[in-house]
Amino acid sequence: MKTTRIYISLLAQFVSLFTLSAAIAADLVIENVTLIDGTGRPPITGATVEIDGDRISRITRGPAQPASDARRIDGTGKFLIPGMIDVHLHLRGGARVTPEGLRDPDTDVEAGRAALHGYLYSGVTSIYDAGNNPDHIFNLRAMERVGTLIAPRIFATGGIVTYPGSHGSFEGSTLVDDWPEAIPLLEDHIARGPDMMKLTLEERGWGARPMIPMLPLDLMQHIIEYANDHGIRTTVHTSSELRARQAIFAGIDTLSHPIIQGPITDDFARLMSVKKIPMATTLTIGENYSRLVEHPEYLDQPLYRAVLEKAYIDEQKTRIRDEYAGRDWTWWMKIMTPIAQENLRKIHAEGGILAIGTDQTIGPAVHRELELIVAAGIPALDAIRIATLNGAVFLGRERDLGSIEEGKLADMVLLDGDPTTDINHAKQINLVIKGGIIIDRDRLDLPVNR
Numbered sequence: 001m002k003t004t005r006i007y008i009s010l011l012a013q014f015v016s017l018f019t020l021s022a023a024i025a026a027d028l029v030i031e032n033v034t035l036i037d038g039t040g041r042p043p044i045t046g047a048t049v050e051i052d053g054d055r056i057s058r059i060t061r062g063p064a065q066p067a068s069d070a071r072r073i074d075g076t077g078k079f080l081i082p083g084m085i086d087v088h089l090h091l092r093g094g095a096r097v098t099p100e101g102l103r104d105p106d107t108d109v110e111a112g113r114a115a116l117h118g119y120l121y122s123g124v125t126s127i128y129d130a131g132n133n134p135d136h137i138f139n140l141r142a143m144e145r146v147g148t149l150i151a152p153r154i155f156a157t158g159g160i161v162t163y164p165g166s167h168g169s170f171e172g173s174t175l176v177d178d179w180p181e182a183i184p185l186l187e188d189h190i191a192r193g194p195d196m197m198k199l200t201l202e203e204r205g206w207g208a209r210p211m212i213p214m215l216p217l218d219l220m221q222h223i224i225e226y227a228n229d230h231g232i233r234t235t236v237h238t239s240s241e242l243r244a245r246q247a248i249f250a251g252i253d254t255l256s257h258p259i260i261q262g263p264i265t266d267d268f269a270r271l272m273s274v275k276k277i278p279m280a281t282t283l284t285i286g287e288n289y290s291r292l293v294e295h296p297e298y299l300d301q302p303l304y305r306a307v308l309e310k311a312y313i314d315e316q317k318t319r320i321r322d323e324y325a326g327r328d329w330t331w332w333m334k335i336m337t338p339i340a341q342e343n344l345r346k347i348h349a350e351g352g353i354l355a356i357g358t359d360q361t362i363g364p365a366v367h368r369e370l371e372l373i374v375a376a377g378i379p380a381l382d383a384i385r386i387a388t389l390n391g392a393v394f395l396g397r398e399r400d401l402g403s404i405e406e407g408k409l410a411d412m413v414l415l416d417g418d419p420t421t422d423i424n425h426a427k428q429i430n431l432v433i434k435g436g437i438i439i440d441r442d443r444l445d446l447p448v449n450r
């Protein structure tokens with residue numbers, strides 16, 4: 001017993017010496033930068049941010065005296081924001097289209113990696129995949145966590161939990177129709193380790209979509225309680241105020257979309273503020289249909305050209321554009337996007353928590369989402385909080401992620417332009433840092449580097 005204890009204490013000393021020397025070697029200091037810390041506080045000029053290992057160790061105003069072997073970055077004239085977080089996307093590579101036009105589950109690591117590199121290049125250091133082929137997304141997540149894949153931090157839901165025939169019931173989904181019969185299915189579901197559980201509460205019958213069956217509310221309540229009892233947060237697809245309200249009172253932790261079916265009541269804005277239920281903004285998915293038809297040249301912006309394959313852009317501008325042009329859904333969403341924007345603005349103004357989500361598959365979409373948030377009338381400084389700290393709150397990870405504060409993981413983006421004067425400056429990315437390590441953007445597997 002005694003020998004074991006001595007052994008453990010020696011081991012502990014060895015480990016701490018080792019971590020100490022590793023930390024000094026990895027030390028990084030960003031000096032004289034304008035710090036926009038993600039909390040919504042006003043920018044601090046002339047700040048010094050010190051990174052020890054993978055964490056932010058010290059933030060000071062004015063010059064600091066870091067270890068002499070620390071790597072120093074001159075932040076003069078530059079702006080430091082937290083790494084951005086997209087809390088609603090579906091990563092590529094999880095499905096392929098068969099010759100019959102059906103979608104088959106797939107686990108295309110290359111496609112996933114290319115998309116992930118595009119997110120990092122765009123300044124996104126954490127993502128939440130809100131529904132995918134579980135084999136695909138959990139494989140990529142495992143690779144990122146052991147360090148064999150250069151990628152943003154991956155949080156994932158795997159398959160969606162819903163009612164047979166309802167929104168989101170496809171290959172890989174967990175379909176439940178009764179309680180307690182659902183328990184063994186949910187046991188299998190959480191055995192895969194979802195970071196959040198995603199449900200859907202949607203009967204459609206609006207826009208250009210016919211009605212479908214919907215998850216019963218009492219069953220939903222059981223599922224949420226089960227997930228929470230197992231330490232798992234929940235999120236839900238809803239599109240109307242009525243269903244969002246019902247989901248909140250069934251105990252849901254977050255909402256995956258804004259209200260898109262119509263204008264919200266003032267009561268709902270107040271409810272969202274009182275309950276502090278984070279809501280993903282997902283304006284880009286609906287707005288992108290008409291944008292592609294009417295302004296396909298947006299794909300020629302440098303950021304899109306840098307991360308998207310030419311063949312993908314060409315297909316978007318031709319086949320996909322024609323497809324969108326002929327859909328009623330495209331024009332419905334064009335009309336409803338300003339209403340969703342105003343709904344988000346009202347919730348924000350009331351004190352509710354919005355978090356950037358795109359419901360897309362590409363990194364640059366995060367920047368479009370920021371543009372749409374600011375165009376809704378939300379101040380740019382608040383939009384940065386919505387893209388960073390609020391995303392961490394959505395995921396329940398705000399102790400470690402989302403802001404540039406002492407003790408947090410060092411995920412940050414150095415910008416050449418001030419994003420508070422023009423949110424488009426968030427695209428002027430100079431450096432991306434994840435966990436204290438500078439991402440070599442010139443070596444990411446992207447068209448810009450070929």
Ligand SMILES: [Zn+2]
Pocket residue numbers: 088089090130131359
């Ligand atoms: Zn989605």
